[in-house]
Amino acid sequence: MAFVQIRAAKEGDCGDILRLIRLLAGHTPRSSLCVFIPPISVALRADGFGENPFYHCLVAEILPAPGERQGPSIVGYGLYYFIYSTWKGRNVYLEDVYVMPEYRGQGIGSKIIKKVAEVALDQGCSQFRLAVLEWNKRAIDLYKALGAQDLTQVEGWHAFCFEGEAMRKLGGK
Amino acid sequence: MAFVQIRAAKEGDCGDILRLIRKLAEYEKLSDQVKISEEALRADGFGENPFYHCLVAEILPAPGERQGPSIVGYGLYYFIYSTWKGRNVYLEDVYVMPEYRGQGIGSKIIKKVAEVSRERGATIQALKRPEYVALDQGCSQFRLAVLEWNKRAIDLYKALGAQDLTQVEGWHAFCFEGEAMRKLGGK
Numbered sequence: 001m002a003f004v005q006i007r008a009a010k011e012g013d014c015g016d017i018l019r020l021i022r023l024l025a026g027h028t029p030r031s032s033l034c035v036f037i038p039p040i041s042v043a044l045r046a047d048g049f050g051e052n053p054f055y056h057c058l059v060a061e062i063l064p065a066p067g068e069r070q071g072p073s074i075v076g077y078g079l080y081y082f083i084y085s086t087w088k089g090r091n092v093y094l095e096d097v098y099v100m101p102e103y104r105g106q107g108i109g110s111k112i113i114k115k116v117a118e119v120a121l122d123q124g125c126s127q128f129r130l131a132v133l134e135w136n137k138r139a140i141d142l143y144k145a146l147g148a149q150d151l152t153q154v155e156g157w158h159a160f161c162f163e164g165e166a167m168r169k170l171g172g173k
Numbered sequence: 174m175a176f177v178q179i180r181a182a183k184e185g186d187c188g189d190i191l192r193l194i195r196k197l198a199e200y201e202k203l204s205d206q207v208k209i210s211e212e213a214l215r216a217d218g219f220g221e222n223p224f225y226h227c228l229v230a231e232i233l234p235a236p237g238e239r240q241g242p243s244i245v246g247y248g249l250y251y252f253i254y255s256t257w258k259g260r261n262v263y264l265e266d267v268y269v270m271p272e273y274r275g276q277g278i279g280s281k282i283i284k285k286v287a288e289v290s291r292e293r294g295a296t297i298q299a300l301k302r303p304e305y306v307a308l309d310q311g312c313s314q315f316r317l318a319v320l321e322w323n324k325r326a327i328d329l330y331k332a333l334g335a336q337d338l339t340q341v342e343g344w345h346a347f348c349f350e351g352e353a354m355r356k357l358g359g360k
Binding site for chain 1: 315335
């Protein structure tokens, strides 16, 4: 029986991570949300594995049982980075968590989330934040079962964004 | 007449920044949530690998006026990452003292963050990997959060060109904290 391990991503995993990013994006209704500028694949390596990484990543890897011929394969990932709260100090933000559909229901997503929390606590973080789409009941149920609060519902926080032309105009470009 | 300048915060500004952080929390009716100390702000913002960056709005007195410069607003931000768009900037806090509002100081801070983040994104990229200099790798998104009843702030951000992603796309902000986070991390 195959065994799943959650480990830190290596630079060589970027191809697999990008494959999973695209699968996750494909699940989001508006495909225009996902604009694949060619450099993103190049940027993933530079931004994650340079001297001062912009993000950190865990991957869920299936290791075949002894005797099985197939090599290890990456079936899920969690991408996170450290942020800052002027109320609480260091926090962690889980940008993406994804498990391929055929590997769901085995607790892999929960394992990834728990590993991120463990790493974050070791780094002195006091909050673990993430965002989820309101229709994504499966994810909402999982996060609530694990103890998260919906701050949009409870406190009324809304996520705003400047992008494209609006951002260039704002930055005087 | 006094002149306002927006400049990068220095370590010595942390006392003033904490004062304004408390005022913002009070405005957001969430004062009891402020647990941070001045020491943590100094260590986390001015060490070797800062967790955040900060701009302050400083009133410089006119020539002849006796009062020294004073900090009347701030904008605290950091770099984040989108797996769709790459490097982004997140404005955690922006605040201007009530008696100094209505003069465009908040807008100046927000615009300065946008300007700095685009330049910084490109500079950091160039330092790390020269072969990517040709790619425009500055920050492509500027994100922030606002409370749904804060009409003044919402009107400002929309006037400056922001979109409410919670309303338009249905994003909700979730958070693990305290006991829930410790349990999650197996501590």
